[in-house]
Amino acid sequence: MxxxxxxxxxxxxxxxxxxxxxxxxxxxxxxxxxxxxxxxxxxxxxxQNYHGFWPLLYQVATAGLEPDSIAEPLRKMFGSDDYEDFHFRLxxxxxxxxxxxxxxxxxxxxxxxxxxxxxxxxxNYFGNEEIKKNSFPLKQIPEALNLRSQLLQCFEQASMTKDPETRQSLLNFVIVGGGPTGVELAGALAEMRKYILPTDYPGLDFTKMNIYLVEGMDRVLPPMAPESSAKTLKYLEKMGIVVKLQTLVQSYDGSIATFKSGEQIKAHTLIWAAGVxxxxxxxxxxxxxxxxxxxxxxxxxxxxxxxxxxxxxxxxxxxxxxxxxxxxxxxxxxxxxxxxxxxxxxxxTKEPLKPFEYFDKGSLAIIGRSRAVADLPGNMHFGGFFAWIIWLFVHIMYLVGFRNKLVVISNWLYRLFTYERGTRLIIRPFVRKGDRAGRKFIRSYGEE
Structure with missing residues (x-):
């Protein structure tokens, strides 16, 4: 070195x-x-040496896409003669x-x-160091891979434990933040629960898997129109997701999430999408x-x-x-x-500068297969299959790199007809610092 x-x-x-x-x-x-x-x-x-398409990061975390399908090396992007005097440093x-x-x-x-x-x-953990230490953020590819490992390890441990209380804790997932990241992640987990996990783990009763979406405001997707928020809430509840509005998390020690109201949920996984x-x-x-x-x-x-x-x-x-x-x-x-x-x-050229004017092209959020909401210019609001098609088109259009577009389209088409998610791999096992039980579990199937 x-x-x-x-x-x-x-x-x-x-x-x-x-x-x-x-x-x-x-x-x-x-x-x-x-x-x-x-x-x-x-x-x-x-x-980092790549540009990441973060709107699809939740699909990496839920085993829908591999990380290299949503990222493009920066040197590759600027490798042509057109960028002769461009210099990247990692x-x-x-x-x-x-x-x-x-x-x-x-x-x-x-x-x-x-x-x-x-x-x-x-x-942004709002100064709560305990939540920062024990929760799972979702802002970068390594964090998405950590979360993917955590989810799959929870299912593996749940399939082997004899204690009903421990099993339930492993099957409880708390998502804090009802913005696009939280909503899309909750929808992806609900689809895994319905279509994928019962086949992978036939010995587990996934009707007992709980997905909690916690939002401090009075509606999900606060930046979007009230009509879209209302549709999203209906979609989430129809998918069996427990939505807790006007609810704030006070603490999380890695096993128990405590809310300001005093309510507690035993969960091995709390995902933080509550602010930046x-x-x-x-x-x-x-x-x-x-x-x-x-x-x-x-x-x-x-x-x-x-x-x-x-x-x-x-x-x-x-x-x-x-x-x-x-x-x-x-x-x-x-x-x-x-x-x-x-x-x-x-x-x-010593010309006057022109002020920036933002052209708002609208907002989109997906809530699983064939369900999405869209706020478009002209005060237009759509939900359901049409909004889902718009979401697919926009995200493919803004992905960087032809290969990435092709890989993502192929994955989505495959899942459209099979519901399959092909990247359920624990490549890099995750364990929290100080979690002796988790480290012992990792050693049970891998190297120390």
């Missing part, structure tokens, strides 16, 4: 303006694609210094002419941070720093139509990345 102190960023010197992009999500890649290498040197930093950014106009990483510093922060979000916070970077002035995100103007510039920009979920751009910022979904990030590329070129 190469010694750490012998590593360096190794970015070539340039006479062109250098744009440093922190983050390879929807905002970062769309910005990089639109910047002309003739005009700029583009450097992208990310702590490195963690440790901070920025607006005064010296440098970005600091674990292996060195790099000066910039223009800095773009597109780091997205991270799970901006993935902030050290060095960003505190006065520019509001509600956990970076405050920007209509040009995506950080207030008071015209050469530093923020786009995507990390950016907090207040407008008359969006006084609390744009929704934390892919479309604002995509559009902001493309728009910022045009404005950076305007800076070079």
């Amino acid at each position: 190469l010694e750490f102190d012998k590593l360096s960023l190794n970015i070539p010197n340039t006479t062109k303006p250098r744009v440093v992009i922190i983050g390879g999500g929807f905002g970062g890649i769309n910005l990089a694609k639109k910047l002309s290498n003739k005009d700029f040197q583009v450097v992208m930093f990310d702590k 490195v963690r950014v440790t901070g920025v210094n607006p005064a010296t106009k440098t970005v600091s990483t674990l292996i060195g510093d790099l000066p910039y002419d223009y800095l773009v922060i597109a780091t997205g979000t991270k799970p 916070a901006g993935a902030l970077i050290d060095g960003i002035p505190e006065e520019t941070v509001e509600r956990g995100r970076i405050l920007v103007n209509e040009f995506s510039q950080i207030i008071g720093y015209p050469d530093i920009f923020a786009i995507g979920d990390i950016a907090y751009m207040k407008t008359e139509k969006f006084p609390k910022g744009h929704p934390g979904v892919a479309q604002p990030a995509i559009q902001q990345g493309q728009h910022l590329a045009k404005n950076l070129k305007r800076i070079l």
Whole structure:
């Protein structure tokens, strides 16, 4: 292994303006694609070497898709001659210094002419360290694989235990957060319970498998229209999912979920999809941070720093139509990345910058096979099979890479006719730190 102190960023010197992009999500890649290498040197930093299509992450967690079908290597995306002066480095950014106009990483510093922060979000546990330690987030591929292993291990353990109380705890699944991630995950688990698991585990009674969806507000899918929320609730309840509205989780110790009301549910698995916070970077002035995100103007510039920009979920751009910022979904990030590329070129040609205007293409959520809801422009709301078709089309369209599109379509077609989920593999067994019983179970079938 190469010694750490012998590593360096190794970015070539340039006479062109250098744009440093922190983050390879929807905002970062769309910005990089639109910047002309003739005009700029583009450097992208990310702590993972791929762009992930996170709207389908729940399908990886529920054994519907393999992780490489929703991810594309960043170097592959920018490997053509069109991106000759694009440079990617797999490195963690440790901070920025607006005064010296440098970005600091674990292996060195790099000066910039223009800095773009597109780091997205991270799970927000609202200061509850116990929940953070014991719950399962779902924001990255490794977390999806951990959750997939946890689900399958619970079924394996439930099939072997003789204690009814322990078995029930293994078959109770609590999902905290009634947004798109929580709703879609609950629907996927309900379909597994109905069509897949009884065949895999004939000795288990899956009528006793409970899926709890917990939401603190008075309806599921709060960002969507009330009509869509109402339809979604009916779909969920018809699928046998226990929906608990206006309910807050107070604690979870890895085996018991306790709610603010005092109610308790014994469950080995609690999935946290209840909120996110901006993935902030050290060095960003505190006065520019509001509600956990970076405050920007209509040009995506950080207030008071015209050469530093923020786009995507990390950016907090207040407008008359969006006084609390744009929704934390892919479309604002995509559009902001493309728009910022045009404005950076305007800076070079000394043209006036144009303000960003978000075109809301609508919101979608799927609740299992042939069930979805859609809020579309023009105050149109759809539910059922038609909304499901729209959801399928949109997600295929925005997947990166032809191979990924082909693999996902093939998987979905196969499942449409068979209900089968072909990736029920415990490739990387998961056990919580300090869970001796879980570690003993892992040792019972694998290596220590």
